[in-house]
Amino acid sequence: xxxxxxxxxxxxxxxxxxxxxxxxxxxxxxxxxxxxxxxxxxxxxxxxxxxxxxxxxxxxxxxxxxxxxxxxxxxxxxxxxxxxxxxxxxxxxxxxxxxxxxxxxxxxxxxxxxx
Amino acid sequence: xxxxxxxxxxxxxxxxxxxxxxxxxxxxxxxxxxxxxxxxxxxxxxxxxxxxxxxxxxxxxxxxxxxxxxxxxxxxxxxxxxxxxxxxxxxxxxxxxxxxxxxxxxxxxxx
Numbered sequence: 001x002x003x004x005x006x007x008x009x010x011x012x013x014x015x016x017x018x019x020x021x022x023x024x025x026x027x028x029x030x031x032x033x034x035x036x037x038x039x040x041x042x043x044x045x046x047x048x049x050x051x052x053x054x055x056x057x058x059x060x061x062x063x064x065x066x067x068x069x070x071x072x073x074x075x076x077x078x079x080x081x082x083x084x085x086x087x088x089x090x091x092x093x094x095x096x097x098x099x100x101x102x103x104x105x106x107x108x109x110x111x112x113x114x115x
Numbered sequence: 116x117x118x119x120x121x122x123x124x125x126x127x128x129x130x131x132x133x134x135x136x137x138x139x140x141x142x143x144x145x146x147x148x149x150x151x152x153x154x155x156x157x158x159x160x161x162x163x164x165x166x167x168x169x170x171x172x173x174x175x176x177x178x179x180x181x182x183x184x185x186x187x188x189x190x191x192x193x194x195x196x197x198x199x200x201x202x203x204x205x206x207x208x209x210x211x212x213x214x215x216x217x218x219x220x221x222x223x224x225x226x
Contacts, residue, residue: 046215089158101165
């Protein structure tokens with residue numbers, strides 16, 4: 001999983017398995033979180049988001065879990081496919097300073113799916 | 116097509132030169148962002164703008180400058196003061212309280 005301050009972590013899974021990618025954040029004022037997928041040489045793509053008044057949100061094959069007590073976010077990908085191979089980033093915004101436009105990214109996790 | 120467009124895709128700069136990267140969006144988003152990405156690294160925020168004629172420094176603003184004269188446009192200038200400009204530059208835009216949409220990036224190389 002991902003941890004701020006370390007070089008890009010990696011996760012390797014078999015096709016068809018479930019993947020869990022983790023993200024820790026430190027700003028207790030963060031109130032909106034987003035997961036992105038980035039393929040090599042391309043811009044990040046939005047996957048799913050979650051607001052701080054929720055602890056779980058589901059999309060198509062993806063689920064995001066938020067644990068505000070320990071400031072932890074996870075992305076679960078069901079039945080992982082080779083096309084899911086990419087770098088995954090979490091991002092956060094907060095209401096500090098009266099604005100929630102600043103958008104800060106974590107370091108990312110490289111997911112490799114083996115056929 | 117609605118979206119966010121960065122140009123050029125590849126850019127080469129001689130040492131000591133200023134270069135400007137273009138970012139245009141037709142999504143009617145208020146906020147725009149510039150990030151820098153180095154190989155194997157995450158996205159670091161350079162500058163962001165919440166509204167026309169206003170912008171804020173991010174975490175690594177030194178050696179960069181921006182302008183926001185129009186809602187649709189947020190160009191980034193990499194100045195000669197930026198000593199290590201070779202990187203992948205990403206522009207994004209978003210509405211308040213929603214996710215950001217990214218362009219396809221500009222790869223800048225110093226030659």
